[in-house]
Amino acid sequence: MADYSAYKSIKVEIRDGIGWAMLNRPEKRNAMSPELHAEMDDALARMEFDDDVRCLVVCGAGGNFSAGQDLKKFFRELENKPFEQRKARDLANSWRWGRLWGYDKPTIAMVEGFCVGGAFMQLIGCDFAIAAEDATFSLSEVNWGILPGALVAKAVADALLPRHAMYYASVGESFDGKEAERIGLINFAVPKDQVRAKTIELAGKLMSKSPKVLRATKQAVRNVKTMDVVQSYDYLAEKGKAIKVGDPEDSYNTGLRQFLDEKSYKPVEGAFKLGTMLKP
Numbered sequence: 001m002a003d004y005s006a007y008k009s010i011k012v013e014i015r016d017g018i019g020w021a022m023l024n025r026p027e028k029r030n031a032m033s034p035e036l037h038a039e040m041d042d043a044l045a046r047m048e049f050d051d052d053v054r055c056l057v058v059c060g061a062g063g064n065f066s067a068g069q070d071l072k073k074f075f076r077e078l079e080n081k082p083f084e085q086r087k088a089r090d091l092a093n094s095w096r097w098g099r100l101w102g103y104d105k106p107t108i109a110m111v112e113g114f115c116v117g118g119a120f121m122q123l124i125g126c127d128f129a130i131a132a133e134d135a136t137f138s139l140s141e142v143n144w145g146i147l148p149g150a151l152v153a154k155a156v157a158d159a160l161l162p163r164h165a166m167y168y169a170s171v172g173e174s175f176d177g178k179e180a181e182r183i184g185l186i187n188f189a190v191p192k193d194q195v196r197a198k199t200i201e202l203a204g205k206l207m208s209k210s211p212k213v214l215r216a217t218k219q220a221v222r223n224v225k226t227m228d229v230v231q232s233y234d235y236l237a238e239k240g241k242a243i244k245v246g247d248p249e250d251s252y253n254t255g256l257r258q259f260l261d262e263k264s265y266k267p268v269e270g271a272f273k274l275g276t277m278l279k280p
């Protein structure tokens with residue numbers, strides 16, 4: 001297992017295949033400083049290649065997801081420091097979007113407490129999101145004079161129906177987990193004491209799938225969104241061929257065998273049993 005013990009502003013825990021990447025500045029409601037961004041970027045890169053991590057959960061310590069960018073350390077203290085500012089922005093955008101967007105493993109945002117402003121990037125960057133019913137979401141930028149910048153406005157506009165995106169970005173009104181579920185910002189809102197269990201349950205479902213097929217599926221769902229029909233047919237056909245090559249589970253043949261020959265599972269009820277491919 002890789003060593004994640006040196007981080008100061010984040011914490012990494014790995015248990016039963018789940019890698020918990022935790023923003024860890026609870027006294028600042030997990031507001032994101034340049035140091036936190038650098039550490040998250042490093043941790044996510046390492047966890048992508050850590051065999052002990054089969055599903056990534058992004059969350060916050062101390063009962064809050066994140067109060068967004070640190071207004072002091074990320075904004076005020078970097079004014080007139082163009083190099084440091086650029087470096088901090090690059091790292092912030094790298095982990096919150098670039099890495100999560102194409103992450104090789106399934107990713108879940110687990111939201112408790114506040115999820116504000118810049119934290120919407122990692123919220124939407126993750127493949128799935130689960131929140132406490134009483135969590136507080138807020139696109140607060142309009143309330144204090146900046147835009148939902150970096151990629152926040154774009155992420156929100158892509159994730160939500162236009163009226164919802166416009167309303168919450170322009171009015172800056174906060175909303176709870178139930179509303180976040182209603183508008184499709186998250187998958188599930190559950191009572192606060194069930195958030196972790198629900199996250200582990202979803203992670204378990206994801207980890208029961210063939211990693212190679214799941215990776216290709218999430219890439220396909222993300223990528224076809226900006227393709228037209230002809231491009232989508234072509235891309236999905238080629239992607240479908242690609243997942244049959246070098247698949248450690250030999251998923252296609254294993255699935256067919258277990259359903260057609262062994263009659264040991266039904267695809268509509270769950271995944272085929274992993275680790276049972278026939279050796280040539």
Ligand code: COA
Nearest residue numbers: 027028029031067068069070071072114116117118140141
């Ligand atoms: N940047 C810097 N510091 C922040 C912060 C942020 N985004 N959010 C919270 N903090 C700090 C506070 O300044 C305070 O620090 P202090 O103890 O040194 O005074 C500490 O975290 C606790 O915050 P506080 O406001 O007392 O907690 P609260 O639970 O009453 O309120 C929030 C929590 C999130 C509602 C409130 O802190 C807030 O509105 N933060 C700004 C969120 C924001 O607009 N983020 C957008 C950035 S893109």
